[in-house]
Amino acid sequence: MPLSYDLIAILGPTASGKTPFAVALANELQTEIISADSRQLYRGMDLGTGKDIEEYTINGITTPYHLIDIAEPGYKYNVFEYQRDFLTAFNNIQAKEKVPILCGGTGMYIEAVLKGYQLLPVPENTELRNQLAEKSLDQLTAILGTYKTLHNTTDVDTAKRAIRAIEIEEYYKTNNISQRAFPSLKSVIIGIDIDRELRRNKITNRLKQRLRDGMVEEVEALLNKGISPDDLIYYGLEYKFLTLYITGKMSYEEMFSQLEIAIHQFAKRQMTWFRGMERRGFTINWINAEWPMEEKVERAKRLIS
Template structure:
């Protein structure tokens, strides 16, 4: 059984390109650790960058991308189920599994084996929370987390009121039903983090945002709206889908959309790093390598670290 290799990092750090090159070297397959790339048709805004999965003409197999319809609300419980199914299939074929992504909650739920249960919607609670601001919801969520001792649902993944309400719904359910209903098998992994200088990260984020907007991101989101997906459902996904949808329906001007979205992505990247540092405090060893290293050096570092841990 091959040890899982995990490659994580903030947005714009180049982690997907690195993971694909490592997969090409090791004849591996990639499991996505991204909460939004699961949605079909949401390509540019989620940064799937599927061209990164082709290395020297070789198509790198990937999993957990394009597995559900836009407008639906995929969740952590479903991710664990889908991850385990794909992971076990890869292991059965004796192929190297590589987990790659920037959604710390999803990655940590696998590495630390979170025990989760499917949480039903609580319409009474939702009606009580309707109309509250994101700040009020965040404060309520923090209070619940203190009672449950939860490390889930930090501000990385609750950047809209809808997402915050769902997080409160989950934490409330867990407070009222504290039993661990479903065991998740422990998965041993060597974890590599791609570190990128703050100023370089900010520049890459801005450049990438311009490129994605010029590359059809607005048209992609207008197309989803034209298919009948409600604007509020797209806004729920946050970041690009929140701000570009608000521009598409006339709530924001183009300049307002760009400025607010750019700030939001910078803040998101900062929160991602905060989550990864929290993972380290909670016991996950992350081996950090620099984003600016040549690709060959980064690939060699990943392979050497994996080989060393497998020898122990």
């Protein structure tokens, strides 16, 4: 079917069913998926990031995907690099005369691509880091909230991530970002709208299942490879709380309880970001997560035709 867009973007909070829907649509359109997830790009971080690679195969046909497993754990990948790597994948897919599907829940990555923000690589600011080192996460979050430009509030659940976000904002205050252009893309955005209670139940059930599947062992393996506890804690959520459990900083019960709460809060922050995108002028076409897959795909096809 002829499409009138350069890019199809699918977004939604964690546990909303974005990936199965994106794969079903990609399968129907015979196209490829570009991930917009800030943690799935790390190798060996599988259960904790919910890669669920098996979901990319339907009836024996595997949909090609991009920007998953492209960086080593411990590395601090950034939005500038994401834009660069997105463009490489986007151009490769377009060269095949296909319309790429962007799918994920990292609002800043999605918005940086759809809006074409002009970004620069940001070096470390040791002096600033030292000034902020003793501040609490709440204090750092309050500082971050004083900036008016784009920053990633969704994933900021550790002090290190908050300090890095402030570092980026300070750099952009004093440097000219108009040096680097990003192409304007004609995009259609489809959001997966999931009832809050259903989302909460799915998050809890999924967390229990991933723990049964070996998520603790996954984090132990990363630590055994020489990745420092601080580097894993930097990634937040599962890697933060499981590392604290494995290193004896909290009990299993404390880990599960606090991690469950943190994931619920994360999903809420994701929705806050997406609603903010709508206020910033993006049109998000919301599709009910509880619709049958065939109905969701048909609705999407009507939107993009």
